[in-house]
Amino acid sequence: MKTQLKLNNFSVSSSKNFLKLSNVVNIKEGQILEGFMVEQVTLIKEMNLTAIKLGHLNSGAQYLHISRDDSNNVFCIGFRTTPKDSSGLPHILEHLTLCGSERFPCRDPFFKIKRKSLATFMNAMTAPDYTIYPFSTQNLQDFKNLQSVYLDSVFKPKLREIDFYQEGWRMEHTDPNDKKTPIIFKGIVYNEMKGVFNNNQNIFVVRLLNLILPSHTYGIISGGDPLHIPNLKYQDLIDFHSRYYHPSNARFYSYGNFPLEDHLKFINDRYLFLSNKINTSTTKVPSEIRWTTPKKEHISCRPDPLIANPNRQNSIAIASLCTDINDIQETFNIYILSQLLLDGPNSAFYKSFIDSNISTGFGPMTGYESQCKDTVFILSLQGVQKKDFEKIEQIYKETLIKVIEDDFNEEHIDTVIHGIELQIKHQTSNFGLNLLFNLSPLWNHDGDIIKSLKINEAISNFKEIIKKDPKYLTFLVKKYLLQNNHKLTLTMSPCHDFEKQFIEAEKNLLELKLKNLIPEQLDEIYEKGQILFSEQQKEEDINILPSLKIKDLKTDVDRYEISDIEVSNVPVQLSIQPTNGVCYYYGILNTSQLADDLKHLLPIFNDVIIKMGTEKYDYRTWNRMVQLKTGGLYFSNHIVENKNNAYTYEEGIFIHSYCLNQNVKEMWNLWEELFNQFKLTDLQRFETLIKISAAKLTNGIAEAGHLYAMSSAASLVSPVARLKEKVSGLEFINRMKLIAQSKDMSLLLEQLQQIGKQVLKKSHLRSAINLTKESKHDILSSMESFYGVLKGYPIEKDIIFTTSNPIKLNNAAVHHILPYAVNYASKAILTVPYCHPEHVPLQVLSKLISSIYLHSEIREKGGAYGGGAKLASDGSFMYYSYRDPNSTRTFDIFDKTWEFLSKHNITENEIVEAKLEMFQTIDAPIAPGSRGLAKFKYGLTDDDVQHHRQQIKNVSKEQLMDVAEKYLSPNIKNLKIGRAFIGSHNSDLKSRNDENWITLNHEQIEAQAINIS
Known part of the structure; x- marks a missing residue:
């Protein structure tokens, strides 16, 4: 729960663009606009924006509009929500409001509208004392569509009891169609919160907040305690919505270059003009009474x-x-x-x-x-x-x-x-969202x-x-x-019995609830399960939701001024951009020449090289010098597959930094010092950094378990993914654990010095720089001086690719045993690389099956927090589930995709929606400092991306069915398939004999590796 300074993440556009904001220049304080009184109009020069604060005359609703020349427009509706118990009431209500409304009565319109949109962001969030519903998009019609669904969801939700059972909690038979199977707790939020507390640090964070601010809403768990969620009653949720989701308690936020008056008119005419003001003082959070003793x-x-x-x-x-x-x-x-x-x-x-x-x-x-x-x-x-x-x-x-x-x-x-x-x-490209997230807590308390x-x-x-x-x-x-x-x-x-104690407490709670039920009530549990299952099976008309069309997409990719030059014989990609007085530098140091034993140590090298000091400066002085003149010097892994060949890739180190234009010479001096005078000899400092890194890695597994499962599964089929798993997956985390246990790290430190001597030179360096036109001459001149003193001589002008051998096994699976209350599952199938004609149909297919099949089966019926499919650039087609209470059922769902598709008549609308989801990423805004990076890092030119866009538009139903049958049908032989499962002990997996499951028990192993070569 670490938070940062308000606005410390914010970014601004070039000041010369500010004058374009003509749609607010005539707005004055005291003016009445569509039922709203303009209370403040303030120019914030350092952010190149105008902030307009308004209040609704009838309801008292508050409104903040940030007018700025930014196409990535944001809208949000939020409410102060202050629960008094840990039943997860505001969290479950957040889910339920998005399960159908008066104007949009289809089930789960939030996920359905998402695939009809070009939204650059869509979500809903429950904090300890407020709930917000934000989205962002660059398309005006899309903005109106999403705004209509969001506002109807919060002000006119259906709040059906059947959706409460699905989203919140319920007692239901393990198999809802078999009355003889045991009754257990189910529910999406219920399982989500079990997943949240898979992470020990989440337990620590939540309890600290509860204990230091115990007297009001911070003293409970707003997201819900799994052992308290089953105490929530449906009527409590109805009452909470009536009390807290009133316009008088609402805060509206909009940002960007769309006209403010249009937003105000829609909100007032549709929802606010008949609303009366109510007293919201009871929702306020009082100041904590100060203790007299610690x-x-x-x-x-x-x-x-x-x-x-x-x-x-x-x-x-x-x-x-x-x-x-x-x-x-x-x-x-x-x-x-x-x-x-x-x-x-x-x-x-x-x-x-x-x-x-x-x-x-x-x-x-x-x-x-x-x-x-x-x-x-x-x-x-x-x-x-x-x-x-x-x-x-x-x-x-x-x-x-x-x-x-x-x-x-x-x-x-x-x-x-x-x-x-x-x-x-x-x-950054998401300035408006960052602004919202930083302002919301203060605004929530009327600051x-x-x-x-x-x-x-x-x-x-x-x-x-x-x-x-x-x-x-x-x-x-x-x-x-x-x-x-x-x-x-x-x-x-x-506590070694921690998980056992939770399971026992969950069991006792369930038994307590079942003990007093008469046979008719037990029958009712079965009947409700049948009703919910039937509801989840229903075909419904989602055409009532507004949708963009393919014709609403822009015709061409955004093209930027990029040129390839040489500076001191080093290849440099130059991009002239409105970077607001900041210079952005990037580099890739090819590492293909390193021995394999050194390549595996590159993540460690990247982590410590900037933190160890140099020959001239100890690490404390060095850190202060870097922070005083730059935004930091950064090293990270770079493994990028060839867009034409799944078995070749570029391997290297990606470096980057940025600074104010007036500090560029100092930034080059820092890079020069690091390249030519790096020092990796302080063993005590190195041991400290290793322990810090190992601890950080373990903290992140539960939060991103699906990503680790996908990495593990893909590593069983793709040689590129195999390498990525070695340097960033669970395999690497386990290796870091062993390294951190080492009593003598001196040999390792010597190996890192060898890496530094071989790679920190311009022999295999290519670079990129984004800067303003005005600063180009001075910055390139100083860059030439920097490159002129680096060791080595550039010997390659093009990208250096490494070739790998195919993985021999066709079917492999690994179960990573970790003590988690919910699971993460993945299945990977090797298909074709980025430029292969089947790649785009497979990409569209991954979006299609995620929306029309996997979401319903894994989340709605299975109770997992999330699930879907995606296609990686190397051709790894990956299924996944997130915070999933199931195991073998989920793998069965993955395996039955072709069976579903062969019986389902794919509609043109479903295909359009899958394509729109693709364009959400492809056409997402790019910050000036990052423009051109797709070409620099991945070799994708504007023409490549435009060709890709056109291919997506042209994908047909026949192409989708062809690739689905070719790669997803169980009848196809010789496909390379990998599976991975992260979770507690599970004997059911071993019964799947044809999948060749092996077990890696992280509770016991000292060193285990998967032999798939």
Whole structure:
């Protein structure tokens, strides 16, 4: 639950575009527009936008419009929702509102409209104290379509009891068609929340919030506790909607270059003009009553078999309640303080706890939580020993005292300020959404959202405060951290019976509910299961939902000015873009010349190379230099398949950085220092970084289990996917666990030095740069100086491809045993690469079966949180399920795809919808700093993409059925098929004899590998 400074992710367009916003220049404060009173009109120069705040005269609904020259328009409707128990009421209501409405009575219109749209984003989200329904799109008609469905869903939902059973919870027979099978708990949200708590750090985050803010809505689990969700009654949900989803409690948000008046007229005419204002004060969150003495609590979690040291599976957090969210300047100041104390190797707590090896790294919740009514400063440590809990509390106190005595380094403060200023200039394609997500918590508590947009003012105020009182930051340390009695120390340790205890509690809850039921009520459970199953089988008319057509798509891909040049004989792709005074640099260092044993270490090299310092600078000085002049120097894996051949690929290291134009020379100096003077000799520092990396990797598995399952399954059929699994999948995570357990890492460090000597030169470097026309001459001149002093000489001008051998086995499967309450399943089939004529029909097919078959079978009937299919560029056709209570049933669903398609009459509308979903990605907006990267990284020219777009438009039903029969039919021999399953022990998988299942028990193994060569 780590949150960041409001607006610290935001990006802006080139200021010269601001004058194009003619649709708001005549809007004045006090003006009445379509039933709304204009309350504020404010120009925010640093973001090149105009913020317009309005209030609806009849209902009191609030409206914020951000007018900006950005085609990626955003709309959102939100409500303050403050539940009083952990039954998941607002979360289940969020699901249920999107299950049919007055104007759109079809089942589940949210997912159905999604495939009729070009939305660049669609979702609904439940926070502890608010619920929001946002979307974004570049198409005006699409905007109107989505707006109509979203608004009707929240204001006029059907809220059917049968949908409550499906989305929330129900008791039902394991097989709803067999009355003799056991009765169990089912429900999409029920299983979703079991999946959320697969992650121990999620347990820690939620309990910390509950305990430090116990008196109101933060004291419960708004998403729902699986052991409390079955206490929710259908009528409770109806009452909650009536109370909280009233226009008086609504907040509307729109962003972009579409006309504001059109939005207002639609909302007022359709939903608000007859609404009367009601009192919403009861929905407000009160300030937490401050404690007079600090508190301590201890909780349990499940053991994590992938953590390197079983004695260091403990976590501790020390959290202090700070200021009210509405004190905007104070929250800004505390954010800066949190960065100084917690961010990077120069921060005080990093030195105390990470460098000292007391902890393997900060927990994911570490930071300044500024999204609650009362903000919270949190230090969270993972990978600690239980015996060190008291020692950590003492070190925490001693560190704060030392900070007060020594004060903060002025240059360190400058690096934090520089980071904020750079982020204001840095551009992303989803600015409007980031703005919404950062403003929503403050707006939810009636804060001054216009003031919060004025980042430059906040920076100036901070600098003025520091100038007047140089000890101001140490004053904040005393006030909020050292002398604050509202402080919670929360510790967490693994319990080997944790999962067993949950299963037992779930069983007891079920037995309690069943015990008092008479036979007629037991019959009713079966009958309701039959009704729901029948409802899920119904064919329905989804043509009542508005839809775009293929003719609504743009005719050509967006084309950008890109040229290929050489600078000091190094190939450079040059792209002139409106980058708002920021220079973006990218490079690919080919690594095909490395020995295989070194290639497998590249992810580790990429992780540590920037964090170890250089010959001239220790790692702390080096980090400060990088942060003071750039947005960071980054290294990552680069494995990209040849668009024409599934068995060849480019392997290398992708590097990138960005900086303000005036800092470009310093950025080149930093890269030069790293290339020519890198230093990988500090063994203690290296061991620390390895432990941090290993801990971070294990934290991410439960949240992205479907991605790890797909990677594992694809690695059994595709040689390119096999390599990716080795450097980023579960296989790599397990290897990192073994490395972190090593008592001597000196040999490994020597190997990384060999990698550095071989790859950090311009011999196999190609690069790209995005910059403004005005800065082109100066930046390229300084780039030439940089390249001129690099070691080596470019010997290849084209992309260097590596050729791999096909995988021999045709059928393989792996079960990764991890102690999870729900599962992740995947099946992969090797098909054809990107440029093969069958690739596009397969892509469209993956979207088609996801919407017309897999969604219903896996989510609606199976109760999983999600499921679908996708096609990778290397030709791996992958099925997946996410937070899935089932195992073999899901694989059966995957296997029966062709059977379904052979009986289902695919309609033209279904094909159009599958194509539209493809274009959501292909035609998504690209930020100026990233334009041209498709060509640079993947070799895809604008003409390639346009050809691909045209192929999608031309795909026919016959082509879809042909590729479906060729690759998905069970009768086809010699297909390469891989399966992967992540979850607890499951004997049913072994009964699938023809699939060749093997088991990797991560609870026991020290080192296991899959032999598929």
